[in-house]
Amino acid sequence: MTQSLAQLETPADLADYTWPEIVPPKDDTLLASRQLCKVIGTNLSNQSLVLKGLDLDIHRGEFVSIVGASGSGKSSLLYLLGGLDRPTHGEISINNQPLSTMPDATLTAVRNQTVGFVFQFHFLLPEFTSLENIMIPMQKMGVRSRRECSDHAAELLTTVGLGDKAHRRTTDLSGGEQQRVAIARALANDPDILLADEPTGNLDKHNSQNVARLFEEIAAQGQRTILMVTHDPHMAEHAHRIITLDDGRIVEDHRHTKKAL
Amino acid sequence: MNSLQFNLATRYILRRRRQTIICMLGVAIGVAIFIAMNAMMKGFEVKFIDETVEGSGHAIVKNEPRETVAPFLDKVYGPNTTVDLVRQKPQDKVAKIRNPEKVMHVIRHLPGVVAAAPTVTGNLVISYGNKETAVEVQGIEPREAVRVTSIGDKIVEGSEGGFERLNSTANGILLGDGVARLVGAKLFDTIIVTGPTGTRTTSRVVGIFSTGVTPVDYTRTYMLLRDAQVLLDKQNIVSEITVKGDNPEHARALAAQIEEITGLKTESWQEQNQNFLSIFVVQQAITLIICGAILLVAAFGVFNILTMSVMEKINDIAIMRSYGLTRADVRNAFVLQGLMIGIIGALLGTGLAATIIWAIRQLKFPVEGLVKAQGILMAERPQDYLTAVISALIITFIAAFLPANRAARFNPVDILRGRH
Structure with a gap:
């Protein structure tokens, strides 16, 4: 019996579905997903299948926007790709390392070292200064000395244009800051x-522009891959590649030449 | 535990300064009451035991066998036989220790025995003017008696010469201060003493003692062994031998040993005061329950503040987990907050306890209950401090661990989606 992904609609369908063999991603793929499915909800009555067998390949240096209506599974996809959640079915690999076989501790280390998250709400720790907030992930990694952490954090703050606000409590900063x-x-x-989940969702136009520009600068360095979930088409336009999700499936995936700012 | 977790814990605690301080005070008060109450209870207990042990000797050899001898009728007719006896009459037999000199010689040579002294005991009526009262008399050898009990140090009036004066005064008598007050006799007054068989004599009060144990001071008198024997009509009879060992804690074993060797019933001070000792056990249990309840309330405070903190920080927890902090990091950061409250609270508590104990000791007023004292007796013991601090730490650890573990188990994605 031939089955198509289009038949996959509810969590119950997942049990009957016969999956073909997984095609491994190419060696130069930074971030890949295969047959990615995710069920959310705690019990049968409110469970739903939010991702329906997604195959995705993202390469080093790409700046990708993921757009789609709310409930299309954008955020769920982002959490899975960043190792913050585990898929119901399918495989994710970062640098060709499959995440599914990693124990929690390794996955946590991956989040610490390989992935950076930005959320709609900044979620800075209000008890710490800007500088200290940036230092915590570094201290957790434990490679840099305290002094080096502090220097690097100050550098990063300068990069985002806040070099002068290093020792402010985060509650004293504006939303954009x-x-x-x-x-x-x-x-x-x-x-x-x-990985950015609606990073400008809570910001005014001016601050949104600032954030977009910042992402472009980071992308221009060519070292980092940026994956940005947004429902704002203007914001999405800043990326090199726009993936459109609808009801848990990729309906459009196109590259475009970046418009001039 | 690492510096990152410690750093998080300190910041969180400083953020909620007021609640933290109230929480710490809760622990401190729990610990302080634990220590102070124990000190008070133990103070009374230690004083009572001290006075009893030192005042009455570690063990007393009695003039009777412990087991009643198998009745001869049982021997003749066998057990389970009904025998109807008419006109039964107890034997006229004076209770005494046979060959007391030899018994004492044996006891004195046992290991762990410091001294042994003979005593004859009995009841007298003393009268002075129109007052009279029944008292217990102990006929003693003063030189021996002061070696087995602390009575030599308890003479409050007529202490110069003290016990020795019994030797130099014919029919000299030492009265407990309660007895003296009852009949109104003073030092060197002459009182009339009547023995159980009607022997009557005048006797001179050569000293008044106060042991601090009220029942003793209101009933006991001392006379010379020889004088008491005459008055009680118990010539050459020794009814008890008082023994002092080298350690009051070993009195039970010593008493058992003496009993085995001499065949005479020997009671340790523990056995003699069993009823009081069991009161102390109950008292100790009540103290522990009260103190435990207070600490438990303090622990609820810790539980409460941390549960609130976890709920308030739930988004921060999700974000920290997203950038690589482990479940253990989160758990330890919250457990550490509880432990900090516990440790600082417990230390404050020990300081508070020391202050309370010091303050209570400054109160000087005469107390006359089972024992006589100036103010409330406090026994400040290091082990009470240690027990209080350790219990506080264990209980706050548990109170902190529950919310901390909950925080560690949150799934960050659930929090980010707004469902937890």
Whole structure:
């Protein structure tokens, strides 16, 4: 019996579905997903299949936007790709390392060293200064000395244009400034991948522009891959590649030449 | 535990300064009451035991066998036989220790025995003017008696010469201060003493003692062994031998040993005061329950503040987990907060306890209950401090661990999606 992915609609379908063999990603793929499925919800009555067998390959240096209506599975995809959640079915690999076989501790280390998250709400720790907030992921990695952490954090703050606000409590910063500190924090351990979940969702137009420009600068360096979930088409336009999700499936994936700012 | 977790814990605690301080005070008060109450209870207990042990000797050899001898009727007719006896009459037999000199000689040579002294005991009525009262008399050898009990140090009036004066005064008598007050007799007054068989004599009060144990001071008198024997009509009879060992804690074993060797019933001070000792056990249990309850309330404070903190920090927990902090990092950061409250609270508590104990000791007022004292007796013991601190730490650790573990088990994605 031939089955098509189009038949996959509810969590119950997942049990009957016969999956073909997984095609491994090419060696130069930084971040890949195969047959990615995710069920969310705690019990049968409210469970739903939010990702329906996604195959995705992302290469080093790409700046990718993921767009789609709310409920299309954008955020779930982002959490899975960053190792913050585990898929119900399918495989994710970062640098050709499959995440599914990693124990929790390794996955946590991957999040610490390879991935940087930026969320819609900045979620800075209010008890700490901007500088300290950026230093915590570095201290967790434990490679740099305290002094080096502090120097690097100060450098990152300068990069995001807040070099003068290093020792401010984060509660004294504006929303836009806080989001820039959060971006600096995501970059703390020089991650390969920067994952942003609606990073401008809570910002005004001016601050959104600032954040977009910052992402473009980071992308221009060519070292980091940026994956940005957004529902704002203007924001998405800043990326080199736009993936459109609808109801848990990729419906469009196109590259475009970046428009001039 | 690492510096990162420690750093998080300190910042969180400093953030909620007021609640933290209240929480610490809760622990401190729990610890302080634990220590102070134990000190008070133990103070009374130690004083009572001290006075009893030192005042009455570690063990007393009695003039009777422990087991009643198998009745001869049992021997003749066998057990389970009903025998109807008419006109039964107890034997006229004076209770005494046979060959007391030899018994004492044996006891004195046992290892662990410091001294042994003969005593004859009995009841007298003393009268002075129109007052009279029944008392217990102990006929003693003063030189021996002061070696087995502390009575030599308890003479409050007529202490110059003290016990020795019994030897130099014919029919000299030492009265407990309660007895003296009852009949109104003073030092060197002459009182009338009547023995159980009607022997009557005048006797001179050569000293008044106060042991601090109220029942003793209100009933006991001392006379010379020889004088008491005459008065009690128990010539040459020794009814008890008082023994002092080298360690009051070993009195039970010593008493058992003496009993085995001499065949005479020997009671340790523990056995003699069993009823009081069991009161102390109950008292100790009540103290522990009260103190435990207070500490438990303090622990609820810790539980409460940490549960609130976890709920308030739930987004921060999710973000920290997203950038690589482990479940253990989160758990330890919260457990550490509880432990900091516990440790600082417990230390404050020991300081508070020391202050309370010091303050209570400054209160001087005469207390006359089972024992006589100036103010409330406090026994400040290092082990009470240690027990209080360790219990506080264990209980706050548990109170902190529960919310901390909950924080560690959150799934960050659930929090980010707004479902937890």
